[in-house]
Amino acid sequence: MADHLDRADAAGAALTWDARGELAEHVAALKVVATDVALGVTNTIFDVTGARATSNAVGLDRFWRNVRTHTLHDPVAYKRREVGDHYVNGTYPPFTLYT
Structure with missing residues (x-):
């Protein structure tokens, strides 16, 4: 992924629509994978630690909530x-401000 970003940055104003589209597809695919992994990890934390881990004293719920908030912004279903x-x-x- 980093090499795609580096090439797009190096192209500057000469970046073609096809190259931009390819980069947008890589970013979209990365968002899908990152969403699935992040939600899986944060959900599994509660499977492993049990209901007490949701108490405010422990604070693990904020990680799930933060992940979930990020996944709802520019919904992964569209990606x-x-x-x-x-x-x-x-x-x-x-082309949108989300891609």
């Missing part, structure tokens, strides 16, 4: 659709 559309149809996501 899954964008990634799938790219691999099935070769399209790139439309």
Whole structure:
């Protein structure tokens, strides 16, 4: 991923729409994976530690809440659709402030 970002940064104003689209697809795929992993880890913490870990004294609930808040901003369901559309149809996501 870092090499894609480096190439896009180095291209500057010469960045093509296709290169931008490829970068947007990599970012979308990374968001999908990061969301799945983060939610899985934070949910598993409570499976392992039990209900007492949700008390304010322990404070583990804030990690789950922070992860969940980030996953709801620019919902991952849209990213899954964008990634799938790219691999099935070769399209790139439309340019928005989220991509």
